[in-house]
Amino acid sequence: MDKYEFFSISCEIGSILVYTNSGICEQISFTEEFIPESDENIFTIQIREYLNGERKILDFSVKYSSGPIFTKIWNYLRENVSYGRIVTYSELAKACNTNPRVVGYAMASNPLPLYIPCHRVVGSKGIGGYSGKEHNIDGIKWKKYFLTLEGSL
DNA sequence: CGCGTACATAGCC
DNA sequence: GGCTATGTACGCG
Numbered sequence: 001m002d003k004y005e006f007f008s009i010s011c012e013i014g015s016i017l018v019y020t021n022s023g024i025c026e027q028i029s030f031t032e033e034f035i036p037e038s039d040e041n042i043f044t045i046q047i048r049e050y051l052n053g054e055r056k057i058l059d060f061s062v063k064y065s066s067g068p069i070f071t072k073i074w075n076y077l078r079e080n081v082s083y084g085r086i087v088t089y090s091e092l093a094k095a096c097n098t099n100p101r102v103v104g105y106a107m108a109s110n111p112l113p114l115y116i117p118c119h120r121v122v123g124s125k126g127i128g129g130y131s132g133k134e135h136n137i138d139g140i141k142w143k144k145y146f147l148t149l150e151g152s153l
Numbered sequence: 154c155g156c157g158t159a160c161a162t163a164g165c166c
Numbered sequence: 167g168g169c170t171a172t173g174t175a176c177g178c179g
Contacts, residue, residue, distance in 0.1 A: 047175050061159040067176055089162060109176085122162080129161030139161080 007038035009047045009064045013145055014137075016114070025062045027111045030131065030142050047114070053149065056083035058115045066109060072096050073106040074116045081120050084150045088124050104129075119146040 001083070007018040015035040016038050019027040025043060038044055042060050049055035080095070081087050089100040096103070107118045113131070119142070120126045127147075131139030147153040 036162095069175060093162090098175080099173050100162045101160055101172075103160090104162060105175065107161050108159085110161095118161080123161075124163065131161080143161090 007041065007044050008035040009051070010037050011051050011145075013141060016047060018047070021063075023061065025112065025115065026064070027062055028114050030113075030137060030139070032137055043096050050114075051149070060115075062112055062115055064111050064116075066106075069096065069098060069102065069146075070106040070109060073103060074110065077117050078115075079121070080152075081117055084152055086120050086122055086152050088122055089128065090124060092121055103105055114146070119143045120150075120152070 001022070003022045005020045007020070009016045009018070014030060016033040017029045017031060017035070018025060019029075019045065021094065024132065030123050046055060046058050046060055050058060065071075073092065076096055077087075087095075089103045093100045093103045099134065103121065107121060110118050113119065127143065129139065129142040131137060144153060
């Protein structure tokens with residue numbers, strides 16, 4: 001039985017949206033609009049603590065699926081690129097035995113930004129991009145926001 | 154299993 | 167700064 005729920009957490013530059021199904025997080029996205037905050041729950045509390053700098057690891061229930069390499073890259077980020085750390089697309093590609101383009105592909109396909117710390121992946125030239133799918137928002141702004149929050153910028 | 158499509162790159166001018 | 171070359175993975179028929 002599917003029970004879809006939607007939560008919102010506001011911060012300085014907009015709102016973070018959390019989509020869940022039966023108590024499991026399936027998607028996270030961002031918006032520049034300020035949506036009224038949802039009541040407290042496991043998801044909103046952890047994200048709010050993260051935004052306050054009190055929490056460095058999100059560990060609520062999630063569900064995501066894709067090809068084996070994408071999953072490997074996502075897991076690598078969660079396991080080896082902890083709070084405040086940074087890697088380049090090239091390094092990440094090398095660690096997963098693939099190439100930088102694929103890493104970008106994986107990032108753009110990431111259904112759970114923030115839970116999977118794809119904002120800690122930067123390019124060798126500039127900072128790289130962010131939120132490839134949601135081209136209606138300025139993802140770079142969020143990326144910088146998170147990196148600044150973690151003291152990496 | 155093969156082909157088309159996608160990529161948030163890196164590197165050179 | 168802008169343009170181009172490029173590899174690899176996903177998803178679907």
